[in-house]
Amino acid sequence: MPSAIIVGSGPNGLAAALTLAAGGVDVTVLEASDSIGGGTRSGESTLPGLLHDQCSGFHPLAVDTGFSRQFDLESHGVRWALPEVQYSHPLDGGRGAAVWRSVDRTATHLGTDGDSYRRMFGPLTERFP
Numbered sequence: 001m002p003s004a005i006i007v008g009s010g011p012n013g014l015a016a017a018l019t020l021a022a023g024g025v026d027v028t029v030l031e032a033s034d035s036i037g038g039g040t041r042s043g044e045s046t047l048p049g050l051l052h053d054q055c056s057g058f059h060p061l062a063v064d065t066g067f068s069r070q071f072d073l074e075s076h077g078v079r080w081a082l083p084e085v086q087y088s089h090p091l092d093g094g095r096g097a098a099v100w101r102s103v104d105r106t107a108t109h110l111g112t113d114g115d116s117y118r119r120m121f122g123p124l125t126e127r128f129p
């Protein structure tokens with residue numbers, strides 16, 4: 001049986017490991033840190049029980065890809081969180097911007113930029129279930 005060593009257990013390393021293993025390769029993943037996950041790690045950086053994403057927190061395109069369909073990640077315990085407010089960002093002067101799951105609702109709150117947002121993301125939601 002062919003074998004491979006993957007250095008690093010971030011999302012790319014793990015995806016490569018899964019792909020090779022599914023192809024019949026004997027895979028070993030080496031990870032220098034105490035926990036796996038690379039940039040997708042979450043941890044209690046402030047308060048007990050309060051998880052912070054250490055790098056990546058948003059994976060909208062990972063929900064439905066050739067890779068995720070092939071490996072049915074949900075059946076292995078991956079759970080996607082789909083909050084009503086997808087993400088937000090504070091701005092100077094007490095203002096802020098938030099992205100809802102609805103393009104229209106998001107655009108409504110973006111003032112004069114609303115139409116640009118609709119033009120950019122509207123077609124995506126029509127073509128990407």
Ligand SMILES: Cc1cc2nc3c(=O)[nH]c(=O)nc-3n(C[C@H](O)[C@H](O)[C@H](O)COP(=O)(O)OP(=O)(O)OC[C@H]3O[C@@H](n4cnc5c(N)ncnc54)[C@H](O)[C@@H]3O)c2cc1C
Pocket residue numbers: 007008009010011012013014030031032033036037038039040054055056057058059
């Ligand atoms: C602050 C921040 C926010 C981000 N937000 C998002 C986001 O919201 N959405 C998104 O899609 N992407 C986001 N990203 C990008 C995303 O985190 C990376 O694209 C992704 O983690 C890259 O995956 P990777 O497997 O290539 O490498 P990494 O995730 O970096 O994993 C590399 C792994 O290899 C290990 N390693 C390194 N050297 C060795 C060695 N010599 N021996 C053994 N192990 C080793 C490391 O410990 C690590 O676990 C963000 C990145 C940062 C920094």
